[in-house]
Amino acid sequence: MAGPLRFRRSHEHWTPERVHDEIYQPLDANLGAETDSAWFAPPDDYEARRFAMDNGDTALFCWSDGGGDAYWLGNTETPETLWRTEKYTFDETTYPIARWAQRELLAQLAVEDPWLAEYDHVSWFFLPVFFSKDGRDSTRNFFREHAAGFPDAAREDGLAFYEAFLSTGVLDDYRYTMASKLGTSAGVDLTRMQATMGEFNVAKLLADAGHDFEPEVELGSGHALDFQVDDVLVEVTRPQPPRRRTVNSPIAAVKASGDAKTRDQIAVHGNAVLFVDCTSFPDDEWYRIRGERPDVGHEPAVVFRTRPSGHTEGYVKGRLPLDVGRVLEQPA
Structure with a gap:
């Protein structure tokens, strides 16, 4: 399974003739391809081509007229001449190149899925997976369906x-880290994808409470916890309603999810805060959880549910070292 979309950078000399012979012709021979000028002008002193494959794949290539600097970006097979080149994210690439390529892809997204392109920040943030080789259909389907x-x-x-949350920019520096969590598999794994958005829900909760944080913190134990807020570690779990699990009640589902985390990352880092995102539960099941306030096998813990309106409510177990009370409604 291929990962999120990244550039390949070549330091060799390129000409239009070489692009035709070593990039276009192999693509056309293997997949069937058309080549055309880029939709947008590339940076000064660069030439560019766009490639469209018969199977729906897309690729971009631009090279410096002065030679020695070229960039490939595609969700298709990489031409052999570029196999040994290094890979770079949008953030690791020079700004003019990254800006040009993203304009190209966002314009294509507007043609292919105009309903998604209406949301500028969602489109931009998840662009590396919306155009990934294996995940472009599944990730768009997740937002659509x-x-x-x-x-x-x-x-x-x-x-x-x-869109409203991502427009704040608080996750911009962690774009590839967070967007990649959505996955680049061909099929829609709803449980895993919802769990990913649970991390976005916790990020919003932390940001709304005024906390700075870093996602996906690598620790000396070999584990990577979901967030670090100053010296406080945060792990997130998102239980699924009983119909998707072997457990037979929402209370049991919440407890089972917390228990799984307690036996894994939190077993090593017992002082971490566990956030249990119950956003997947419908009203009746959430009201039961909210009413009974079950333990989740670890303290401190925050059990919460977020609605698309932005309303978030829940309860806290144990002494919480993070102030989230003013953004978390805690029904009596």
Whole structure:
């Protein structure tokens, strides 16, 4: 399974003739391809080509007129001449090149999925997976058919929620880290994708409470916990309603999810805060959880549910070292 979309950079000399012979012709021979000028002008002193394959794959290539500097970006097979080149994210590439390539892809997204392109920040943030080789259909399907993880909401409401959050820019520096969590598999793994959006929900909760944080913190234990807030570690779990598990009640589902985390990462880092995102539960099951306030096998813990409106409510177990009370409604 290929990962999120990244550039390949070549330091060799390129000409239009070499692009035709070593990039276009192999693509056409293997997949069937058309080549044309880029939709947008590349940076000064660069030439560019766009490649469209018969199977729906896309690739971009631009090279410096002065020679010795070229960039390939595609969700298709890489031509052999570029196999040994290094890979770079959008953030690791020079800004003019990254800006040009993203304009190209965002314009293509507007043609292919105009409903998604209406949400500028969602489109930009998840662009590395929306155009990944294996995950471009599944990730777009997740936002289109599953309201970005809200189980009983309209697509527009789910997208608007994450559009508003991502527009704050608090996750911009961690774009590849967070976007890649959505996955690049060909099929829609709803449980895993919803779990990913649970991490976005916790990030929003932390940001709304005024906390700075770093996602996916590598620790000396060999584990990577979901967030670090100053010296406080945070791990996130998102239980699924009973119909998707072997357990037979929402209370049991919450406890089982917390127990799984307690036996894994939190077993090593017992002082971490566990956030249990119950956003996947419908109203009746959430009201039962909220009413009974079950233990989740670890303290401190925050058990919460977020709605597309931005309303978040829940309860706290144990002494919480993070102030989230003012953004978390805690019903009596």
